[in-house]
Amino acid sequence: MRVALEQDYLDISRRIAGKVNAKYGQGRGSKLGSRKLEKLIFSTNTTIEKKKERLMGALEDSLTSGLSFNHQKAGKKELEKVKECMSVSRAMVLRLRSINHYMQENLLFELGLKKRLDIPTEKSAGETKAALNIRDINRLEHSAYIMIQNIITLDKKLLGSYAQKERIIEAKKEVGIKSLGSVLAKESELMMHLESKLPPSAKVTGKMLQKSTLGHWVPRVLALLSALAHLHAKEKAVFAKIAARKSLREKLSVKIMQIQKEKGQMLMIREKKAHSMKKLRIDREWREAFHSFNNAQGV
Numbered sequence: 001m002r003v004a005l006e007q008d009y010l011d012i013s014r015r016i017a018g019k020v021n022a023k024y025g026q027g028r029g030s031k032l033g034s035r036k037l038e039k040l041i042f043s044t045n046t047t048i049e050k051k052k053e054r055l056m057g058a059l060e061d062s063l064t065s066g067l068s069f070n071h072q073k074a075g076k077k078e079l080e081k082v083k084e085c086m087s088v089s090r091a092m093v094l095r096l097r098s099i100n101h102y103m104q105e106n107l108l109f110e111l112g113l114k115k116r117l118d119i120p121t122e123k124s125a126g127e128t129k130a131a132l133n134i135r136d137i138n139r140l141e142h143s144a145y146i147m148i149q150n151i152i153t154l155d156k157k158l159l160g161s162y163a164q165k166e167r168i169i170e171a172k173k174e175v176g177i178k179s180l181g182s183v184l185a186k187e188s189e190l191m192m193h194l195e196s197k198l199p200p201s202a203k204v205t206g207k208m209l210q211k212s213t214l215g216h217w218v219p220r221v222l223a224l225l226s227a228l229a230h231l232h233a234k235e236k237a238v239f240a241k242i243a244a245r246k247s248l249r250e251k252l253s254v255k256i257m258q259i260q261k262e263k264g265q266m267l268m269i270r271e272k273k274a275h276s277m278k279k280l281r282i283d284r285e286w287r288e289a290f291h292s293f294n295n296a297q298g299v
């Protein structure tokens with residue numbers, strides 16, 4: 001099977017593999033300690049876009065550091081390193097998922113790229129359409145192949161089961177603003193898959209560091225990271241276009257603390273309006289305010 005890959009996607013996969021190799025033998029995990037991690041995750045004195053970019057960079061540092069060790073001779077030291085990596089990385093992925101959720105549910109609406117807020121109902125809860133298509137899945141598999149091919153400590157015998165021919169295609173020169181919703185949806189699905197590949201530290205055991213498990217697990221985690229980095233680069237290109245529009249630039253520059261304050265004030269206004277009625281009626285405006293407030297708190 002021939003897999004079509006943009007050159008920049010291929011470059012990102014090889015760059016991440018190179019970072020793993022460069023950190024081999026350093027014997028340390030992420031630069032983020034518990035205090036720095038907490039400060040980053042709960043920071044509100046910044047914009048959503050900047051916070052997401054900082055988290056993406058920290059996640060890449062955490063995974064390329066934590067999964068960089070001799071997989072053929074993994075022992076107690078490596079086990080503790082992986083546990084720390086999983087703890088830090090999971091926390092960042094969960095926060096990134098919350099940020100993406102806000103972007104999809106609220107920010108697109110506020111930028112005029114979405115007609116109305118999607119307030120989940122019992123009926124719609126289980127009707128989520130997959131954002132990743134067969135082409136995306138094939139590219140993930142090929143990215144995993146690139147990881148095995150390039151990371152010095154991975155077992156090259158696994159290449160046969162991943163081998164796919166690649167066809168390099170030119171990336172689209174223009175990334176349309178209307179494509180932002182699709183990009184965010186794919187990011188969210190990748191984050192969900194990445195989270196499932198990062199077990200809580202308490203669940204990390206010596207069995208996970210066995211050759212048969214690591215050979216498949218590590219390249220898949222890094223392939224998901226590569227795909228996420230590739231989409232995030234597209235997302236930034238779209239936001240650069242949005243920022244060029246004076247009417248929308250101000251909406252992107254608002255800090256998280258201000259967003260949360262505004263959503264809280266709006267909810268209070270809607271609640272007072274609802275309580276002032278003779279018969280309490282939870283209308284759509286109230287539900288929208290409550291939905292927006294909850295989304296903002298997760299950012």
